[in-house]
Amino acid sequence: MLGSDLVMYEEEFKQIDAELNRLLAQANAKVVFLVDKNGQLIAATGETENLDTTSLASLTAGNIAATGGMAKLLGEKEFSILFHEGQRDNIHISIISQRVVLVVIFDQRSSLGLVRLRVKKSAELLSGIFSELLKKVETGKGAAAGGDSPFAEITDEDIDKLFG
């Protein structure tokens, strides 16, 4: 199958979470989250209690996919930054390492300039974390570090139970 599945381990998750929190504070943002290009939410921080982050993640990926399709038609590789301006809230979306999407939601307490600046720094850091993660997944080291694979022993019964 195409590439490898996205896998996340404790160690990298903590690093990512810490970086998102730092970005949240430094950019004066309301919410910061990270989504896989296929729409899976990886991590989120900030005022997320009343936010449907699962839906946002899926729509973010759809948005990135649609603009990516437009880019291709124009002969661009991708549009790496998207910005949506609202009455109250604004969304800044950027692609990291061509694989994950960083989303920052902010209001008048911050500014596009500040968000841009901080995102740029975080993007480099996150990019580094993800390339480490990919290496780990490819060499299969992570599975051992993360304990036994939960899938090796799955039975038909386990699956039937899922549906109650």
Place this chain on the structure above:
Amino acid sequence: MSFINYSSREINCKIVYYGPGLCGKTTNLQYIYKKTNPDSKGKMISLATETERTLFFDFLPLALGEIRGFKTRFHLYTVPGQVFYDASRKLILKGVDGVVFVADSQVERMEANLESIDNLRINLAEQGYNLDAIPFVIQYNKRDLPNVVPVGEMKKGLNPRGIPDYEAVATDGGGVFDTLKSIAKLVIMELKQGQPG
């Protein structure tokens, strides 16, 4: 392309409902949404035209419970079936873990079914997937209508390999969960086999 999170102990998988325009893909998701208890589903998102045709996708996140201590989530998507939305269909297929092909059983839609399944094969191949190698099930929908093609004949045209297939009436739910369970099972079995080391 599933997402396995050892940190939060979650598995996320993506299932795509494919098929010709008006075959009942959105209706499948609506029924699943209606019948699932509120704790285990998120909001259903439909990006549709004013006439309720799917414009980009429908999205329904389902949390099904735990397998070996891992929360198992399925993200269900439908594609827009209308022929001219092909660019969008390709995008939705990215990162897919399993496909449900919903066929419209009406005689006059047989050609559209065949075209759509060819289109599925081509669009998957463009992304490096082989339809014969990924988790895949077929649903013969709209069995309640008077002008349907006999199932045997539909099988011949659409399912020469004899993969799991189900008759359905998505509007009243018949066959909808059988189809979903079947694809979920195949996807999880694939995870099991695909695990490195």
